[in-house]
Structures are given as C-alpha cells and as structure tokens.
Amino acid sequence: MSAPHSENPLKGVQAFVFDTFGTVVDWRTGISRQLRARFDGIVDDDWDAFTAEWREGYYEMTFAIAKGAQGTLNVDVMHRQILDRMLASPRWAHLAPHVVTDAQRHELVLFWHDIPGWADTTAGLYALKKHAIIGPLSNGNVRTLVDMAKNGDLPWDVILSSELLGSYKPNPKMYLGALQHLSLAPHQCAMVAAHIYDLRAAASHGMRTVFVRRPQEPDAPDDIRAKSDGGEVDVYAESFLEVARVLEAARREEQEDAERARRAGRREGGRELRASL
Template sequence: MMTGMNMPAAQPRLIVFDVFGTVVDWHGSIVKEVSERFPSVDANGLALAWRAGYQPAMQGVRSGARGWVRLDVLHREILDGLLPRFGLGGLSEAERADLNRVWHRLDPWPDSVAGLTRLRSRFTIAPLSNGNLALLTAMAKRAGLPWDCVLSTEVFQAYKPDPRTYLGAVEAFGLQPGEVLMAAAHQDDLDAARSHGLMTAYVERPWEFGRQRPKDVTPSPDNPWHARDIGHLADQLLGT
C-alpha cells in the first residue's frame, strides 16, 4: 500500500539497494565490536567519527584529486587518523587491518534478510553500494544477504552520486532507467538516482546513527514508495 504517493505505471525489473544504513546496521555493529574489544574506548564516538570521514574521503576521488581507490583503503586511512584520538594509536598493523575489516562484518537490520528474500521471489535484487566487491561479498556471506549478484560502484570506478554508478547498473542488466528501482535510507542517494530516471523507494532507518541521534524519516512526495523497513517495501511491491 502506498503512503500517499502515486503508484508508478510499472513495477521494476531490478531493485538495487544502498547497503550501509539501509540493509546493514553499521553503527550498532561497530559499537558492539569496538566495545567488546576495547571496553575503555568511546565506541559510539569512534563509530560516528569513522563514518563522518566517509564522504570527505570519497570526495577526493570524485573531484579527480586522486585516482580510483577502493573503500577498504579509504576506511583504513580514516581509521589510522582516528586511532590516536581514541587511545588506540599503539595498535599493531595486524590489529589495525582486522579492525578495518569490521565493515565486512556488519550485521543486517532484523528485517533485511527476510524482506530481501521475499523481494527476490519476483525481482532481481542487488546492492548498489560504495563498498568494494570484497567487502560486499564477505558481508553478504556472513549476514546471509540473498543477493542475485553483488554489484559495487568499484565496477564503474566511481562513487555515488556519480551518474556512472546508477546508469552503469542499468546498463549492466540491459534495462532502461525506468525499469530499475533504487532503495535507500538516504534521500540524497535517491535524489541522484531519480535525476537519472530511476524509480526510488525510501526505507526508514531512524536509528542509523544510534538511539541518541534519531534521523528524520519524514516521507518525501518525490519517492513513489516509502517503507518502514524492507519487509514493508516487499508488502507494497508484492501486493501482500
């Protein structure tokens, strides 16, 4: 059932998903692991600071200031800059490398696997994430995410919102933009996808940044679909 928005003329043939925050709980997962490994560290502060470095790090690639760099590398550069601030400057290379792979071990939101499985019964589903291929593959195997394939912006050597990412996904499946639905918990991602002709669905994740920083998840009339979670999106698209 729609949320006060007009039903699109046709359903999608392909649904691509943002992953960090939309499908997996990056904040809760990092806080949990850091708290277990380093009980004296401000795990919430580290998680938020690490994520805060995400867009600035990618902007260096987007602007052309540096060549293509996988997200694993960017995450590690951000982490190395943060560790002294959080009292972890003495970590060994092996410890740093393993901590950086926490992004490969993120837990799905409770509704994600079941909701994606339902959607996969009718639609082709794939991530369209800034995460690199190795990261997304390891995450999917660990979390049981039932993707039909793993699609990363690494394939296009560009980070969202570069049009090569959205249109590259469309072209990879031999479709037209209007046959592809982008689902995300971030309006800027959806705005960019829609500007290139994709359909869009907003997925509410009010606790993406933790319970102390709730997000505004007010529906936007620009999105044909608005869902409480991925299960609710499946209800709407499957008509159940």
C-alpha cells in the same frame, strides 16, 4: 470520469539496487559492538563516537571522489586510511599502542565486513528476490559486500560496487553502470536507500526511488513522503517487508493487465474473424 487511481510505482520494475551501509545493515551497532569486544579489558572508551567519526571520514572521502577528487576506490583501503589518521589524532592517540601492527589494523578494517542487517533485512530481501533481481549498489568494494552477505544472509543476485563501476555515489557512473549491466531502462530499476541524496541522484537518471526509513541515519529529513502523498519518492516504507508487499501488489496488477490485454486481443481477433467471413 473520476480521477485515475495512482498506479503502483513498482509496476514494471525488474531490479532493485540497494544502498548498503545504513539501509541494509546497521553499521553503527555492528562496528561499535566489535570495537567494544576487541578492546574489552584493555581500554574503555566511547566506541559509538569512534564509529561515528570513522563513518564521517568515509562520507567525506567518498563524496570528494564522487565529485572528481583523486583517491582509492577500494573501501578497505579507505577505511584503513581513516583509521590511521584517527589513531594519530589527539582524541584517539591513546589507542594506537594497542593496535600497532599492520595485521592488527587490518583486523579492525575487517569489522566493516561483518555488520548485521536490520531486523527486517534478510526476510525482506528473500521476499523481494522472488519477484525481482536484487543487489547492492554500494560504495563498498566487492569483497566487503560479499563477506557482509555471507555473514549476514543477504541473498544478493548480483553485487555492484564502486570499484567495479569506477566511482562513488552520487556520481552518475554508479547509477548508469547499474542500468547498463542489468540491461534495464531506468524506469525498470528501483534504487532503495535510507538517504535522500542517493534517491535524488537515482531519480535524476529516471530510476524509481524507494525510501526506507532507518532511524538515526543522516540525510533523511522527517518530511520525506511518497509521490502519492505529495512527496518526491516513488515508495515510502519503514521496512523491506513493506517494500515487498508493494512489489507483490504490483505483480498482481501486471498479471491482471496481461489478462485484460489477452481478453481484449481475443475479442479483437473475434471481430477480425467475423469481418473476414
């Protein structure tokens, strides 16, 4: 007997939940472009560095809260706290006179609501949505994710966020909350992310894992590979369209399995009929 072919890891998967910032949308380009436009003709600065520091502050705070620290579950509030801290720091204090009022600072926070998807994002999500439930499982708050979806044509079936589920990733509440609300067993739900920490947490709860390589994203070692190549994730892809092709193949295999089972059942039924004659 030959070695069994490795089974398509997306067979039986009914829902995909997505890390959003970095995996679905390009926060780096999106935020620095809006900062550049906002300060155009007022002050010229290193907006990529500003964006990176803002994002870094978010990582620090969400990870701390995920491990049990006190803090807000609303990412708008968090982005504002980090912004205020940055504008009070020596590196960025020269910007503070140009963003003085509450409304002006809130305008900058809202930049996180309007970040473009990657080139493959929208087409990939529509392709996946034909065969499965799709939704963000994100540290963003609901309104941020809703606005991002409307601005960027992200056709989510459902939005699952920190504020709804009570913590931040990688806290178990996030993954277990998604499974509970989607009424799924872990192997019926796949986590899609460009960061390995997120997939390792999902795998620890029995979820399927889909790694999508987004160059420049942190926490994405070069040696990540699919299980079929000796690695740790169920699917390795470089775009959502690639993930959709794997899912389409899985659906075809499921149909063939069902057809085979139906035929076997008919044969079985035939045997029973003959036995009873």
